[in-house]
Amino acid sequence: MRAGKYLLGLWILAVLGSSLMSGSVSAKEYFTVKNNVLERPTGYREWVYVGTPLTPNDMNNGKANFQEFHTVYIDPESWEHWKKTGNVRDGAILIKEMTSVGSKVATSGKGYFMGDFIGLEATIKSKREFPDEPGNWGYFSFTNEDHKSIKKAAKLEPTANCNGCHQASAQDDFVFTQYYPVLRAGKSSPEKAVGGK
C-alpha cells in the first residue's frame, strides 16, 4: 500500500514535470478575440522585438501601403516556443506598430529616423478562432485614416487583404522572417537567440 502511494506520487511528479517542460501547462494567450473582433492589445512594447521593415512614403509615390517604419514584436511565450522548436505556436500574436519618418538627417548621417506612432496592426495564429483562414492566421488593423488615433477594436480582415501576400511570400509559416533577423537567429537556437554570439 505504501509502495503504491509512493509510485503514484512519482507518476504525478513525472506527468507534471513533462507538462511543465513542454510548456503545455502555461499556454497563455496575449489577446482577446470575440466573434472575430480583436480588442486592441497593450503591453507589446515589453514583448520581444523581431525587426523593423521600412517602406517610406517618399520611396512609394508619396503614400506607402504600410506607412512607414513597421516595428514588429512577438509575444513572450511564442518567442520561448520559437527558440526551442523553430515553429510558431498555435496561439501566437505578432504586433506591427507603425511609425512615421520624423527626419532624414542626424549627426550619425543621412538616413531615416523615426517620428511618431501612426498605426497598429496585429496577426494571430489560432485554430480555435480562425479555423477556416489559411494557416489559421487572422489579420487586424487598428490604424485610422488620420494616422493620429487608433481604434479600440478591429474586425478580422477579409482573407484576400492580407493572407495572399503572407502565404505567397513569407518565409516561415506566413511570417516574413526573411526581414526579421532576431527570429532568424533564434530559430531552434536558444543560445543564439539572445544576441552577443
Next chain:
Amino acid sequence: MRAGKYLLGLWILAVLGSSLMSGSVSAKEYFTVKNNVLERPTGYREWVYVGTPLTPNDMNNGKANFQEFHTVYIDPESWEHWKKTGNVRDGAILIKEMTSVGSKVATSGKGYFMGDFIGLEATIKSKREFPDEPGNWGYFSFTNEDHKSIKKAAKLEPTANCNGCHQASAQDDFVFTQYYPVLRAGKSSPEKAVGGK
C-alpha cells in the same frame, strides 16, 4: 513595552515598503566592466526595444559611419525607472545592434529591409565606472572591421569619439530620445509606455 515593539515593527515595514516601491532594493546591473573593459553583453534581445535609426550605406557615399540599421535596446530595470521617473538611472546600459540592409524591395513596397547582424555597440551610465566621463557615460564598440564577427570584450572609447555628439545633440541625458519613440511615449508615463493607447 509592547506598544514600543509594535511601533518598531510598523516602522520597519514602512521603510521596507518604501524601498521596494522606489526600486532601490533591486538595483541590478546588466553589464560587467573591469578596468574600463566591457564584456560583450548577451540577453539584450529580450530587453526593451526603443527604436531603429537607419543610416544606409547607399545614402552615405557608400559607407555610413554606423552601418546600417541601428536597433537600440535598454535594460529592463532602467526601463522601469524611466517609466516611473523620466530619468536614466545610474547603472543603465543601452545596446545598439547593427544590421545590414538586406534588400530594398518587398511585397509591402520599396524601402529598406533588414539583412544580417554586422555589429554591436553599448553605452553605460555609471558614476562608479566612469567618474570622469561627461555625464558618467562610457561607450564601447564590439564591431569588427569585417562586419562578420564581433569582439568578446571592448575597451572604453576615447571621450572625443562618442561623447561629443551625444552631449551636443542627444535630447535626453546623452540619449537620442528624439529618434526613440518608445522612450518618448514612456517618459514618466507607465500607462502610455506599453502601447495601445
